[in-house]
């Protein structure tokens with residue numbers, strides 16, 4: 001039987017799984033779904049593998065295939081699946097060399113239906129919305145959450161309301177929300193201010209909130225770890241490296257790993273390495289300096305998916321960093337841009353926030369925190385085509401960091417203008 005439980009260890013208040021609740025009524029803490037697991041690990045592994053042969057939509061989903069590990073629904077008729085998950089684990093020798101590793105594998109969440117890992121969580125959040133009989137869902141987003149929510153709400157027949165900071169969002173992501181038919185509001189405020197606004201609206205109008213504070217999205221994002229472990233025949237890596245914005249994914253990964261060990265699917269817990277952009281690194285600074293958690297008032301980075309000054313899930317993320325003996329690193333705009341070009345050159349490609357992973361690996365191997373021979377899985381969170389403007393500017397030497405500093409196009413690949421002349425072009429090709 002599943003319950004909602006306050007994450008705060010000094011509270012642990014319990015609520016029904018069907019309560020419409022985003023924070024603890026008693027202490028205001030974050031909530032999580034909790035289960036009493038009673039599984040045979042060997043039987044589960046066999047079941048998950050057999051489901052890959054099945055054409056049942058639930059089994060064909062790379063999220064719902066693992067449904068015993070987030071068993072919060074009492075029936076599955078309220079699930080809307082776009083066959084999310086099913087993302088590849090890609091060996092990338094060129095990127096490994098750049099990162100200072102013998103080898104690295106990218107778990108590429110950009111292969112999802114709307115191009116980011118938000119789909120893993122959204123299919124669960126929307127299932128819960130339907131189970132509760134909600135007609136409207138809402139989120140505030142730097143882009144990928146809204147693109148994902150818009151798609152799943154449309155597929156499920158729900159009304160989607162999206163709130164965006166005016167300006168500073170990638171065009172590709174906004175375009176997705178419009179195409180999927182979501183009502184889209186651009187607000188003259190930053191992410192954190194709009195989140196407060198939408199919470200008020202949700203309460204007032206009975207709208208179901210699908211931001212990452214929603215515990216069911218976190219449940220779905222656990223499947224990224226389960227699928228990765230399944231693809232490795234349940235051999236846990238030494239490290240899992242991922243970018244950190246609101247820190248929902250960090251929370252989901254840590255919970256997935258702890259539960260996988262509790263059930264006996266894995267024997268050891270990999271260390272988490274969370275990478276933030278230097279201009280939006282409140283979690284990094286908190287871990288490094290200690291003291292009170294302090295939000296960054298004006299978060300800045302071209303990696304808009306991790307441009308978060310006041311990450312809602314930091315208490316969960318802190319717990320998971322400790323539980324996994326993890327580390328938090330920050331990287332500059334130049335480091336992100338260079339790493340992104342390297343992921344591209346490896347034939348893989350990703351959006352800017354995702355590239356923070358490889359930039360972070362390079363820094364952590366240089367410091368000796370991650371050993372050259374370590375077994376590392378790096379999570380690429382979003383698709384290359386999410387932010388084509390960034391790519392064009394980089395390769396043509398026009399990319400500027402927030403504040404105006406030029407980003408050096410160290411690995412630029414400029415388009416060349418040529419005359420309509422076969423001989424001249426043949427000469428150029430050489």
Ligand SMILES: *Cc1c(COP(=O)(O)O)cnc(C)c1O
Pocket residue numbers: 116117118144145212243244245246247248249250305306351353354381382383
């Ligand atoms: C949402 C998102 C992130 C940040 O994930 P959090 O869970 O907010 O830390 C990173 N990269 C991409 C592409 C995203 O869409």
